[in-house]
């Protein structure tokens with residue numbers, strides 16, 4: 001079973017996924033949830049885990065580290081593989097349509113991943129507006145994005161976090177424990 | 193990372209110094225520090241277990257620093273420990289890094305017991321502390337501006353020495369004579385320290401000298417070091433007078449300084465028993481955190497970047 005943790009977004013998400021791809025459990029909590037570590041512990045402890053998957057950002061400097069470091073400790077402790085998953089790719093995988101995947105970048109700005117693979121970050125007004133939006137941002141950020149003419153895909157029309165990750169895990173590759181890299185605000189520059 | 197037993201035996205105590213990483217920036221860059229931690233922790237864990245020749249099944253407790261320090265690094269450390277704890281079903285205990293420096297003395301001398309008086313000097317702290325009993329500390333004096341280690345780093349930079357400044361200044365000072373370039377000894381009432389005036393005095397002296405030669409620089413290094421050390425020890429001595437105590441501890445990264453070690457021995461001799469951890473237990477290390485966890489009741493590993501005594 002794979003334990004999945006994503007603490008990079010304005011919401012954090014946990015999931016347990018069977019080797020068959022079936023989502024055994026999943027949970028979405030507000031970012032900065034008190035006792036998040038207890039919740040992660042309760043979900044992971046005593047399970048027959050075979051793999052840990054962690055969302056590697058981009059995201060908030062501290063939030064991201066909570067999940068990644070816990071996942072790394074858990075994987076090393078159990079001597080099972082660790083799989084990095086890019087935060088924006090998870091959100092993009094929640095839809096079959098072309099969408100603009102976003103994550104909170106702080107101070108009202110957002111990171112985005114466009115369907116053609118173009119990444120960047122900027123103010124809501126500067127975002128590409130060709131596609132509907134998928135992603136978890138602060139309510140205030142969401143309001144200014146809507147005000148800027150962007151449209152969010154309703155949650156109920158999307159795959160759940162766990163379902164999206166289950167799909168990605170079919171092809172996701174593990175990395176050596178010491179090469180887990182996280183993408184954070186300052187280093188996340190647009191790539192062609 | 194370290195493996196330590198309840199009797200204070202250190203089975204392994206491995207350190208990945210971030211000095212090289214931060215050298216080119218002339219100081220600690222928080223983002224690099226946290227990122228580097230994530231990459232180094234796996235290897236450090238392997239080394240610590242290998243060197244100690246133990247397996248996870250031999251461990252009863254995981255001790256981890258919960259503060260004070262850089263928030264990104266603390267989150268990575270505690271998160272990693274919590275992950276291991278879940279994997280191994282071993283409890284985690286969050287430790288105050290400052291307490292760790294004093295508990296390094298308990299690894300050094302196994303019959304040491306509180307109450308004791310401690311001078312904790314590092315890059316971030318110059319604290320005079322009374323330890324009344326295990327887990328109970330009282331801060332009686334600290335610095336108003338720079339910590340001693342910070343002052344050494346800044347002086348080293350002014351003298352054109354590299355980072356980290358402390359050891360470089362120590363080496364240069366060994367070749368100098370403080371009497372040829374006297375600098376003021378900072379003195380505040382009570383148990384407070386201040387090193388900013390001394391720093392300014394060094395800056396002006398360097399300006400007056402124009403291009404000081406190697407000898408003058410060594411003399412200045414020696415004078416600066418002497419002023420800092422005498423100031424630290426003057427307050428320690430006053431604290432010993434104010435409230436007699438049989439045990440004195442001088443610890444923290446700056447307690448690796450040659451002059452401070454020598455002068456502390458002279459000052460305390462005949463008045464109390466002095467314990468100074470060896471150099472590798474003075475500078476930041478994990479064995480001291482383990483030592484603190486045995487004596488301090490189980491604290492949650494909640495991160496607190498500005499944790500105090």
Ligand SMILES: [Zn+2]
Nearest residue numbers: 289314445476
């Ligand atoms: Zn320290």
